Amino acid sequence: MADYPVLLQVQNRLCVVVGGGPVGIRKARGLLHCGARVRLISLRPLPDDAFLSGAEIVLRDYRPADLEGAFLVFAATDDPVVNAAICTEARSRGALVNRADAGEGSDFTLPATVRRGDLTLAVSTAGRSPALAALAGERLSESFGPEWATLLEVAAALRQKRLTLQEKTEYNRDILHRLLAGNLLALIAEGDVAPIDCLLESLCGEGLTLEHLGVRLPKGTK
């Protein structure tokens, strides 16, 4: 059966990772990045460069009570018996569980992820080849440069304006097509405000400049 893709809001919710190897650390970092409260249980101490500031680190054998109050659970030890026990316990507590050593045993899997500001691109292979997911993510990363983050800011600001004016939502797709045909992405990458304002005003109406939309070009561009 096909997997159902969702994006979860984990801010301030407790997520428990069991296992402090490279895999557990990667999952914990991804969770911290999204504002989750992270509890990481590990038998062995973490390496010095784990950089998990803000996480609660518990260095001992996993106990079922470690999962108390968890929204998400990650079974990421190198012991399949322990991982299986974590999955059973998590489900009995009503938490969703990810099993690092077996895609089939998981309630959810993690995709390879590329972020450009609030634009998120995620690749899954339904657990069949994580290395292929990573490779496809690298390709996406090359195709979607940092200018996409600014494009999203422009699109979101225009959308906000038009919704305020109660116009039809088809407008959003149409105007984006026309802005892209006008080379907006390349103009953002070049970092010059004037030609971007010129394009915006010609397609969206007089006065609709970057400044009016509240969008700043990132530092590093002109």
Ligand SMILES: C[C@@]1(CC(=O)O)c2cc3[nH]c(cc4nc(cc5[nH]c(cc(n2)[C@H]1CCC(=O)O)[C@@](C)(CC(=O)O)[C@@H]5CCC(=O)O)C(CC(=O)O)=C4CCC(=O)O)c(CCC(=O)O)c3CC(=O)O
């Ligand atoms: C099911 C899933 C469960 C989950 O963890 O969510 C899972 C399971 C397993 N991974 C294994 C191996 C590897 N995983 C990676 C890398 C990543 N694995 C990720 C996700 C997932 N891995 C989920 C499915 C995703 C999908 O649908 O495609 C990524 C995308 C996201 C992330 O983890 O954040 C991240 C790339 C991030 C990036 O670089 O962008 C690498 C490569 C590397 O490390 O460089 C290897 C070694 C090469 C290889 O084996 O392919 C093994 C065998 C372990 C063993 O042999 O013991 C299992 C267990 C099994 O398959 O049974």
Ligand SMILES: NC(=O)C1=CN([C@@H]2O[C@H](COP(=O)(O)OP(=O)(O)OC[C@H]3O[C@@H](n4cnc5c(N)ncnc54)[C@H](O)[C@@H]3O)[C@@H](O)[C@H]2O)C=CC1
């Ligand atoms: N999903 C994925 O992306 C990947 C999954 N894997 C799988 O994930 C597993 C973990 O991978 P690594 O992090 O590389 O392994 P690792 O061997 O480096 O780390 C395992 C961690 O689990 C801890 N641990 C073991 N038993 C424990 C217990 N009873 N209580 C608390 N902590 C315990 C150890 O202290 C260690 O920190 C591997 O066995 C492998 O099968 C491997 C590569 C990628």
